[in-house]
Amino acid sequence: MNELEGYIVSKSFEILRKYPLCDRCLGRLFARYGLGMSNVVRGRAIKVLLLMELHRLISNNVKNLNLLNDIGPNINIMPQLINKYLGSIQPRKCYICSDRLEDIIVELIGKVVDELSRFKLKTFVISVLKNSEMEKRELEIISEFKLDSWESIRREIKRELGKKVKTLVGLEPEFKHPDIVVMVDLDKLDVKTVITPTYILCRYLKLGRNISQVKWFTSDGVRKYPLAIEDVVEPLKSLFNAEDIRLHAAGREDVDARMLGSGRQLVVELRNAKNKTVSVDEVLKALSNSELILILFDRFVESGYVREIKLKNMLKVYRLLVLSEKPLTTDLLRSLEREFTNRVISQRTPTRVLRRRKDIVRFRRVYNVKSRLVNEYLIEFLVKCDGGLYVKELVHGDGGRTTPSFSEFLGCGLKVLELDVIDVISN
Template identity: 35%
Template sequence: MINYDVLKKYPLCDRCFGRLYAKLLHTTNLERGRALKLAKAIEAEINNDKETLKILARSGVKEIKNIDIETESCPWCRGIFDKVESLINKTIEKLKDYEFKTFLVGTHIPEEIKSLEEEIKTDYMEGIKQEFGRIFGKILAKKINKMPDKENPDIVIHINPYTEEISLQINPLFIKGRYIKKVRGIPQTRWLCGFCKGRGCVYCNYTGKKYPISVEEIIGEPILKATKGKDYRFHGAGREDIDVRMLGDGRPFVIEIKEPKVREIDLKKIEEEINKDGRVEVLDLKFCRRKDKVLIKNTPHRKTYRALVYCEDQISDEDLKKLEEELKDREIYQRTPKRVLHRRADLVRVRKVYKVEANKIDRNNFELIIYCDGGLYIKELISGDEGRTKPSVSSILNKPCYCKELDVIKVHDGETNGRDE
């Protein structure tokens, strides 16, 4: 049944009345509402139902004769569909500084309109938010020759057609690749000064940073400049210590550019510019999506390390063979190392060493090639960290051992840990 009683309280325009029954018949809300009102007006004239005719005339049925009553403004749409053209022009003006391929329209309506919809809703109704967004988006797409995208839009246009407020949500640009860190002494990410927390002080020479440069900055700054973005964030597949090199074919990463104005950049040229630095090299830069960032950050990849180890006592070939045998397919119970207790929860993590290759250098020095789960602290695997890591190289040999140098030589993307963090 069509509920014409709603028109007694609210003089809905043709479009809004038709929206109450949007899921019936394949036509526009405007045409549907007008047809329903006209059908009711004909019935009212036949029955000489002047009260109904007055109600219909008040809601905009101009064909009714001999009823002298003015049409009232619609309390639901309040004329927002008459503003579409001007709002589109304002939107295009806001978009002119941004390069993008896809967009999404987010329509916002006042609370009182939401309350009205709740009061008059039917089982066949379409919300005014949905209709306005659909019409606005369709016209805008044609005018700017861009595609709407509900899943991964470059830009979200937030619009309140009632207040005519328009704002842009510029979604990040994501670029993935691999990096090689050729030198020691560079942190992976920006490291704020512990005293001023980035504001700048005498202790950091007013730079706001504990270290002057990072892998993140060497990679991020050229990309930020090319995209004319606001800021950037670096997401790596794990991280190496500041004194550890990242070698081999590099560590996977995603760089996230906030509010980019330019999205079409030459990644090969960017690679060349970054690699001129000499300390960090990037490989295989590609555009990607947010899900790649999540995957890289949250997947614990196995890794292969090269460690140069010093032992306080003399090392024999038998010692090294014992290490290889004892650490093969061995679970390691590692309590959070003392050196990272200030930033990591104090708990025992279980990781696995799959294979170790030991090579003697001289009586007190040897090299270890360690293939293991991601998240295993290698320095503590060697030293034992005063018994917090069990077993360790030191405990197996019953000799104090220390890691002098450490390199990551392989991040095994396709091989995840046997256990979760």
């Protein structure tokens, strides 16, 4: 402890003896003390009190002039007092910011506001890159003087910029799921932004056949199927002024299968959407444009939802229309139903997808089967089973690769004429 009593005054004196600091940088070192004032006011108040105290000590005993001598060039306020006792001296620049912090903040505000004005967004967060030269010098002082009451320069910049963005651009701060992340580089005085993706949870129904999820093109660049789910959600891309659109569905049915019932969950991801002020009504309007595909809007969700719907264990209910080589009877079908109640099926990767997928054996369960003879050669089946079961192969057996199969049980060839997913049940 020196001649000056009191923690803040004595600590400030020690620091300013060695390091010149501007009001803001000094105030930040004691940010925990005093409420509802800026670091500039806090730093200025400490300096004023310090100089008043020194003035008092010098008035009592002129020997105390050496105290003022120590900090005179480093304090840069109250020139009349300094000049009176020390004559004209050259003030030194702030050790942390070289007296540039006020200008830096103004410059960064301009850059951030310019950048954010390019988009139509609602929420933001500001992040300041770590380890800037200013931050390193600040940490030097903090560890040298063992300070525990400081606020980091990164936090101060974030707060100062954040306040201005809120008032000048009208965006709200949001730390968990912001529309945009503004990254500030204090060394280069550079501002970069990353727009976070927008995720929309929907369900889709396919009322027709030969509809793929995403657009398929042949090697000649021709559409393989005339219609895709992607076609119907694509208007969202321009609505949100997005750069890219991705579909994340909870599984997939065959292209020739209809998707009925309550539909299949789908998350539409819009990347780099420059307009996030789109209303639910506008989304609904953009989605209502196909007779064969229905997209049912559910809600806006967060990124984690994509993983969630992909990992969900779903049960499926299928309807199949099947042609038999031989005439069948209702009795035979009843015994098939019994045989395939709660039955584990072993499936090697179907021949039709072998080109794209590894040849493995997997096991899936059939929970129950209901059947109806349309005529003695034509049967309608309802099959409830695990997601991921290849249901066409369950019927025709795929040359023995799926076992047991309906074909194997009935002892005759079967052909799937129609396949519909009529329900997807979350397990």
